[in-house]
Amino acid sequence: MTLDAGLRTVVLDGGPVSIAELEAVARHGARVELGAQGRQRLTAARVALEGALEQGEVIYGVNTGFGSLARQRVSQDELKEVQRNLILSHASGVGELLPDDVVRGMLFLLAASLTRGLSAVRPVLVEHAVALLNAGVTPCVPAVGSVGASGDLAPLAHAALVLLGAGEARVAGECVTGAEALARSGLTPLELKAKEGLALINGTHMMAASAGLSCADVQRLFSAALVAAAMSIDACRGTDEFLDERVHAARGQPGQREVAERLAALIASSEIVPSHLHHDPRVQDPYSLRCAPVVLGACLDAIHFVEGVVERELGAVTDNPLVFSEAAAGARHVVSAGNFHGMPLALALDTLTIALAHLAGIAERRVYYMLAASDAENPLNPHLFPKPGTHSGLMIAQYAAAACCNELIGLSTPASVANLPTSAGMEDYNSFGAYSARKARIAVERATQVVSIELLCAAEALEYQRPLRSGAGVEAAHAAIREVVSRRTADRPPAPDIHALEQMVQAGRFSG
Numbered sequence: 001m002t003l004d005a006g007l008r009t010v011v012l013d014g015g016p017v018s019i020a021e022l023e024a025v026a027r028h029g030a031r032v033e034l035g036a037q038g039r040q041r042l043t044a045a046r047v048a049l050e051g052a053l054e055q056g057e058v059i060y061g062v063n064t065g066f067g068s069l070a071r072q073r074v075s076q077d078e079l080k081e082v083q084r085n086l087i088l089s090h091a092s093g094v095g096e097l098l099p100d101d102v103v104r105g106m107l108f109l110l111a112a113s114l115t116r117g118l119s120a121v122r123p124v125l126v127e128h129a130v131a132l133l134n135a136g137v138t139p140c141v142p143a144v145g146s147v148g149a150s151g152d153l154a155p156l157a158h159a160a161l162v163l164l165g166a167g168e169a170r171v172a173g174e175c176v177t178g179a180e181a182l183a184r185s186g187l188t189p190l191e192l193k194a195k196e197g198l199a200l201i202n203g204t205h206m207m208a209a210s211a212g213l214s215c216a217d218v219q220r221l222f223s224a225a226l227v228a229a230a231m232s233i234d235a236c237r238g239t240d241e242f243l244d245e246r247v248h249a250a251r252g253q254p255g256q257r258e259v260a261e262r263l264a265a266l267i268a269s270s271e272i273v274p275s276h277l278h279h280d281p282r283v284q285d286p287y288s289l290r291c292a293p294v295v296l297g298a299c300l301d302a303i304h305f306v307e308g309v310v311e312r313e314l315g316a317v318t319d320n321p322l323v324f325s326e327a328a329a330g331a332r333h334v335v336s337a338g339n340f341h342g343m344p345l346a347l348a349l350d351t352l353t354i355a356l357a358h359l360a361g362i363a364e365r366r367v368y369y370m371l372a373a374s375d376a377e378n379p380l381n382p383h384l385f386p387k388p389g390t391h392s393g394l395m396i397a398q399y400a401a402a403a404c405c406n407e408l409i410g411l412s413t414p415a416s417v418a419n420l421p422t423s424a425g426m427e428d429y430n431s432f433g434a435y436s437a438r439k440a441r442i443a444v445e446r447a448t449q450v451v452s453i454e455l456l457c458a459a460e461a462l463e464y465q466r467p468l469r470s471g472a473g474v475e476a477a478h479a480a481i482r483e484v485v486s487r488r489t490a491d492r493p494p495a496p497d498i499h500a501l502e503q504m505v506q507a508g509r510f511s512g
Contacts, residue, residue: 010108012115012126013037016315017108019307022212025133026105032130034115034123041117042126044325048333049120049195052323060321060336062195083197087164090157090201093142098155098206100138100170102441105209106152107133107159110200113317119199120323120334128163128190135185140168140175141206147422148342148433151318152206155434160200165189203318207345210437211310214352217444217506218303221451222296224505225359226259226512227477228454229292230266232366234470235461237378238289239282240264240273248293255304256297262512263293266473272465280377288365295362302355309348346416346433353436353443357408360450364401367454370461371398384460384488391491394457397498401453404446411439411446452501455481455510456494463487477510 008028010021013035024030052059064073098106111129114121132139139162145154161167162178165188169181182189192200233240243264248257267273284290321336371394373380385393415435421428459481462470469475484500504510 009033011035011038012112012130014041014116016311017112018314019212019216019311022105022108022209022314023216025108026101026209026213029136032108032111032133034111034126034130038115038117038126039123041325042115042121042123045117045120045323046122048325049323052334053194057334059195059334062198062321079194080192083192083194084164086197087157087160087192087200088166090153091161091167093145093154093158095142095144098141098143101213102206102210103138103141103159104133105213106141106155106206107139109205109209109212109314110156110159110203112314113203113205113319114199116317117325118317118322119195119319121196121199122193125190125192125196125200128187131185131187132162132169135187136171137162137181137185137187138170139178140170143438144434146206146434147420147427147430148204148207148346148436149340149430150423150427151202151320151340152204152342152434153201155206156201156203160197163190163200164192199319202320202340204313204316204340204342204345204433205318207342207349207433207437208310208313208316208318210441211306211345211349211352212314214349214437214440214444215303215307215310217448218352218356220508220510221356221444221448221505222300222303222359223508223512224448224455224510225296225363225451226262227266227474227510228363228451228458229289229296229366230263230512231458231462231470231474231477232370232454233263233289233292234267234270234272234465234474235380235458236285236289236366236370236375237272237276237465238285240267240270242285242290243293248297251294253294253297253301255300255302256293259297259300260293265471266477266512267471268473270471270474271468272470275468276377282375282377286365286369288362288369292362295358299355299359302351306348306352306355309344313345342431342433343416346431346436349433349436349440350412350414350416353408353440354412354414356440356443356447357405357412360401360408360447361405363450363454364398364405367398367401367450367457370457371395378464380461380464384457384464386488386490393488393491394460394494397453397456397494400494400498401450404450408443408446411443415439448502448505449498452498452505455501455505456485456497459485460488473512480504480509 139159146152167178383393383395385391
């Protein structure tokens with residue numbers, strides 16, 4: 001893929017998609033185009049498929065039924081009908097609608113995967129999917145229905161309905177029928193041919209889109225979490241001794257070493273650290289400070305693992321069967337396998353949610369420590385209230401952080417470890433990665449809220465250390481916070497302040 005920063009256009013040429021390109025299309029309206037190389041790949045694969053059909057090959061999902069009905073042959077004159085019926089019958093999702101960015105990302109990844117030329121669809125199919133994206137037509141897709149193994153069948157079927165002029169879609173924020181959405185955008189319904197209905201729904205594109213967008217959010221969240229932790233170190237008058245690089249070299253964990261280096265850089269040249277270097281009776285800081293490099297480093301290693309899985313999935317073909325236009329002598333052009341199975345994403349996304357639970361959990365402990373103000377060596381008012389006795393300060397902000405962490409604990413139960421067979425037992429081991437993706441998306445939101453609460457409290461606690469200054473990185477973040485959240489001089493609702501900081505985290509305003 002190529003992304004033209006000036007024109008904000010992503011060209012589909014059959015190559016892999018990056019997380020940045022996914023986010024550009026899904027959230028920022030970047031246009032999508034089918035490139036010449038991608039068109040060539042599509043045409044070559046389609047010729048190979050049609051050649052196999054002409055030779056009388058029995059091909060799953062093309063001239064057979066689906067799932068447990070795979071032994072049922074489909075006659076030549078029914079090939080089109082069975083593909084349309086597949087879309088209609090599989091649109092069985094329930095629950096609230098998926099967010100628009102996930103649906104747009106799903107359509108984009110579907111188009112990108114098809115363009116790799118192993119699904120044997122006609123170029124016109126990709127052109128129609130791209131046209132929906134560029135016209136701002138977003139199919140209405142229920143969130144629940146995929147078991148994450150035979151592809152995201154139900155969600156993709158709901159999206160495909162709109163390509164056929166059926167279903168529902170949002171246009172300019174209004175929900176209309178698929179037919180009306182196409183008409184408003186000057187588009188025409190698509191008529192499917194052999195294999196094309198199956199290719200539209202037999203992939204991990206919903207899971208992958210949600211995973212990729214979550215990874216983009218986590219990159220910004222993790223930087224903010226490091227800033228919050230660094231600010232808390234000085235706000236709590238912690239030592240920087242536990243950031244000694246020799247300590248982390250002795251452990252040998254890459255994430256831990258990186259986090260220690262980044263925290264040390266944020267508080268470098270702090271005036272607060274040396275101010276209590278002598279005659280301080282404290283021997284060690286609590287784990288939430290002292291073990292921050294270890295805990296957040298483990299989270300970072302997990303996040304890097306997840307990003308690797310997701311990046312590979314963004315360049316994958318997860319359809320079945322696959323059509324290889326170039327095959328060695330004696331080798332089949334059409335191969336039936338199981339690339340649609342979502343276990344790689346399911347395991348990764350379950351891991352991501354667990355990592356975010358720890359990222360938020362240790363942040364909440366630092367919030368508690370600051371608000372308890374139990375350390376006689378640190379001149380903080382309990383709950384950071386501006387006037388003892390008449391103000392409650394940020395007491396209940398910690399309650400909100402605790403509530404978020406409790407929800408994260410529940411979300412951390414893996415979806416991928418339970419199996420429920422489907423399709424009369426033919427599909428006897430599923431990943432349930434769609435639910436892993438849904439939980440991870442919620443986990444990102446809750447963890448962002450906890451980190452925002454820590455930023456709120458740490459910024460307030462840092463005021464008690466004045467006139468001493470922290471490191472340049474922490475002070476830059478503190479100044480950015482004060483642009484939207486003023487120091488507390490009397491009680492006021494913390495919720496608007498938390499929300500403002502949450503938006504800053506989501507926008508990537510904190511560089512850690």
